[in-house]
Amino acid sequence: MLILVFLLFSSVDLQISGATTDTLTLGQSLPWNQTLVSKGGNFELGLFSPGKSKKHYIGIWFKKVSKQTVVWVANRDRPILDPSASRFTLSDRGELLLRATPSNTLLWSSNASSPSPPRTTVATLQDDGNLVVRSNATATASASVAWQSFDHPTDTWLPGARLGYDRARGVHSFLTSWTDSENPAPGAFSMEIDPRGQAKFDLLAGGTHQYWTTGVWDGEVFENVPEMRSGYFDGVPYAPNASVNFFSYKNRVPGIGNFVLEVNGQMQRRQWSPEAGKWILFCTEPHDGCDVYGSCGPFGVCSNTSSAMCECPAAFAPRSRGEWKLGNTAAGCVRRTKLDCPNDGFLKLPYAVELPGGSAETARARSDKTCALSCLRDCSCTAYAYDAARCLVWNGELVNLKTLPGDQGIAGSVVLHVRVAASEVPPPAAHHSWRKSMVILCSSVSGVVLLLAGLIIVVAVAVVLRKRRGKGKVTAVQGSLLLFDYQAVKAATRDFTEKLGSGSFGSVYKGTLPDTTPVAVKRLDGLRQGEKQFRAEVVTLGMIHHINLVRLRGFCSEGNKKALVYDYMPNGSLDAYLFKNSSSSKVLSWSQRFGIAVGVARGLSYLHEKCRECIIHCDIKPENILLDEELGAKLADFGMAKLVGHDFSRVLTTMRGTIGYLAPEWLAGAPVTAKADVYSFGLLLFELVSGCRNNGSSEAGPISAVYFPVHAAVRLHAGDLVGLLDEKIAGDANVKELERVCKVACWCIQDEEGDRPTMGLVVQQLEGVADVGLPPIPSRLHMLAMMNNGSKLDTEV
Structure with a gap:
């Protein structure tokens, strides 16, 4: 027993x-x-x-x-x-x-x-x-x-874990996304170290299609991820005969953090905030979710201008609605009605679409109609596009359809026609009605395009007139906007002899018009990016006027010779007064700083809320705030500005602006709105208070400026604000105004854009018309400060 x-x-x-x-x-x-x-x-x-x-x-x-x-x-x-x-x-x-x-x-x-x-x-x-x-x-x-388990990770890279090859043990460690938010089975996307010998990581779709890479590791930084310096990674570079090739990730921020390969194929760097009770997103790669190969699956259309990134064209529906609701759209879309070749028709996509790659072939055709017929006769043909006697046809499923951003959609661009059942083709009347509706909806955008086209025509006419009538002519274009020929610009600036400063796209010179009016002339470099900046400034400033915006008097455009002529601001830019070692005559008093803050706020409020198109400046910083003879603020440099129709609440574009003033949604690759300007304005307010850079130390000011916004938020909660002031004006401040400015600044730099005020409300709060409550300490900024320092903040913070 x-x-x-x-x-x-x-x-x-x-x-x-x-x-x-x-x-x-x-x-x-x-x-x-x-x-x-x-x-x-x-x-x-x-x-x-x-x-x-x-x-x-x-x-x-x-x-x-x-x-x-x-x-x-x-x-x-x-x-x-x-x-x-x-x-x-x-x-x-x-x-x-x-x-x-x-x-x-x-x-x-x-x-x-x-x-x-x-x-x-x-x-x-x-x-x-x-x-x-x-x-x-x-x-x-x-x-x-x-x-x-570190040798067999799933979708998360934890600090201390190694990704790469260990041939001695036969281990290959890489990340694979979940199928959807409720199914951890291996999904469509993976992150792997390069198997061919380069020290870099690639993001892959289906294990084969590379859609993003970190770039090669140089011992200090990955080429395409400059924000992740050497302190974040330890690596053994790839060598053909080595048995171990890996990278391990170190979390420099005290607390809980990780890298996660999301269901949609984007890699996210996150940090947990106990105070906020949520994950704080620091960066997303690739920034644009539409750059993920096949993120919306076959026949799915990816758009970064709508709340739903993936959508199905008319006559199509999600292959799996359940998976779409859980964030997995890789299965794509299917036709609602089966095809009946050759009795099918074509659906013209109602938006500008980047043509898909894949199995496109060129067919002989003399017109759009013959191109369509050649596709209809081939039952394997799923779409066609006709342009300039070129007929492109696609076989099989279409992958990587993307809507083009508003500033890339060009009238007359190639249109994609997708094969659908005849019953799904809209009748002609409905088609014309749809076209009429689209014209009405896009009228505001068309107005801007027509304005730009008109300006270009004026430039062409001016060139002809210059050849016929001589040099040095100035012509009125629209209202008070003037068109200068290049000789007139050279004469005004005395052949560009008195340089005032320089920027990313050119240099600025002092000049004088024939009527003795002083002007500032920005001569742009003959680069493609300079051309884009030139057009942005002409279109933006050419149609708006406000006391707190620099006035554009005119422009010059002769081939690569381009210049913008502004009113001259005798007191230069704000940064010269805040950060440089200046004489006592250049010290701004508190009342002057407060006036500048209100002026900039009014200018931004006008751009965001009072113009026909909402204008996002995208580069708010002291260098772009000019001061007139009375030290009044004028917002300048609209080369990065983005025009957005008021009907569209969100816009996502290539990252714009200056490091140190960027809102977190830029870095995270999230949709961006006018609230990005609000964030930058909040950081500008802190610099007005302290006289220090927010992203670097300065001899001026009582506190290390690297952490000033966080320090100010803590002091605000403690009710001790006088110590935040620039030591050059200590004791010379209205304490109530100082408290109001610090509260507004802290609200402006909140992590979530929905928590930030509009610029219209900011103006009312600064002027004392609207109340402003005590804001929470922004957790993301607190963590970023800790990341940059690599250690704990001072004991007070």
Whole structure:
């Protein structure tokens, strides 16, 4: 009887006790309703069910994060249906096993068994999130590691984990996205170290299509990720004969952070904010989600100007509506009605679309109609486009359809026609009605295009007139806007002899018009980017007038010779008064600084809310604030400005602006609105208060300016603001105005754009017309300051 009892107990896996533990020993199982918790309490391992799913998985998640965030999953593609009928065990052979009982079906294995492992073998959940099987419970050397979860990551890269190749152990560690937010099975996207010998990471779709790369590591930084300096990564460069090639990630910010390859194929760098109770997003690569290959799947159209990034064209519907709701759009769209070749028709896409790559072929055709017929006769043809006697036809599914941004859509561009069932083709009357509606909706944009076309025609006419009538002519273009020929510009500036300054696209010179009016002439470099800046300034400033915006008097455009003529501002730019070692005569008093703050706010409010098109300046900083003879503020330099119709709440463009003044949504690759200007204005207010740069130290000012906005927010909550003032004007300030400015500044730099005020409200708050409450300390800025410093902030912060 004793022998039978002994055999009975020896055949049953040991169960851990109810006490919290971080370790399994040989033969021990983890009960389905219990967890392992790392010694320091950072991580927890057990069964979890993502979202509203009824399927369960063994995973590891952050213990100290209130919103469950899973960082590793064992049985990614073999879920547990009945959690109580499951068993997670460290077998007698030293192998981690997940089985479904009573059938004893194997759902997952670490595949790291040994015929006779030492009795001291244990599986331990470490405080860095690594689940490690060691042959010696007390050993820490890597030689004792038989298996570890860090070698088999899922979608998350934790600090201390290594990604890359370890040929000696036969391990290739890379990230793979989840299928959707409720299904951790391997998705369509992966992040892998380059297998051909370059020290870089690539983001891949389907394991083959590279859509983004970090660029090569030079020992200090990845080429395409300059914000991630050497302090973030340790790496062993790739060598053909080396057995180990890897990079490990270090979290320089105290607290909880990680890299995550999202369901949509974007890599995100995040940090947990206990104060805000949410994840703070620092950066997203690629910034534009439409750059992810196949992110919207076959026939799906990607757009970065709408709240829903992916949409299906008319006559199409999502292949899987359930997956779309969970963030996985890679399955794309399907036709609502089956094709009946050759009795089909074509749907003309109602927006400017970047033509897809793939199996496009050129067919002979003399017109759009013959191009369509050649596609109809071929039942494998799914779309065509006709342009300038060139007929392009596509076979198979269309992938990577993208709507073009508003500033890239050109009238008369190639139009894509997609094959659909004849019943899905709109009747002619409806078609014309649709076209009429589109014309009405786009009238504001068309007005801007027509204005620009008119200006170009005027330039061409002016060139002809110059040749016929001589040189040095000035012609009225529209209202008070003047067209100068190049000789007139040279004469006004005395051949560009008195230089006032220089910028990204050219230099600025002092000049005088024939009527003795002083002007400032910006001569643009003959580059393509300079051409874009030139057009942006002419179109923007040529149609707006405000006391707090610099006045554009005219322009010159003769081939590569381009110049912009402004009113001359005798007191230069604001940065000269705030940051440079200036004489006492150049010190701005508090009342002057407050007046400048209100003036800039009024100018921005006009741009955002009072113009026919909302204008986002995109580069608010002291260098772009000019001061007139009475030290009144004039907002200048509209070369990066973006015009947005008031009907469109969001716009996403290539990153614009200056590092140190960029709103977090620029860096995170999120849709950008006029609230990006509000963020930059908030940082400008802090610089007006302190006389210091927000992103660098300065001899002026009592505090290290690297952390001034955070320091100011803390002082604001403590009710101690006088110490924030520029020491050059200490004691010369209206304390109520100072408090108002600091409150407004802190509201302007909130993490979420929805929490920031509009510039119209900012003007009212600064003027004392509207109340302004006590703002929360922006958690993202606090963390960024810690990242840049690499250590804790001063004890006060």
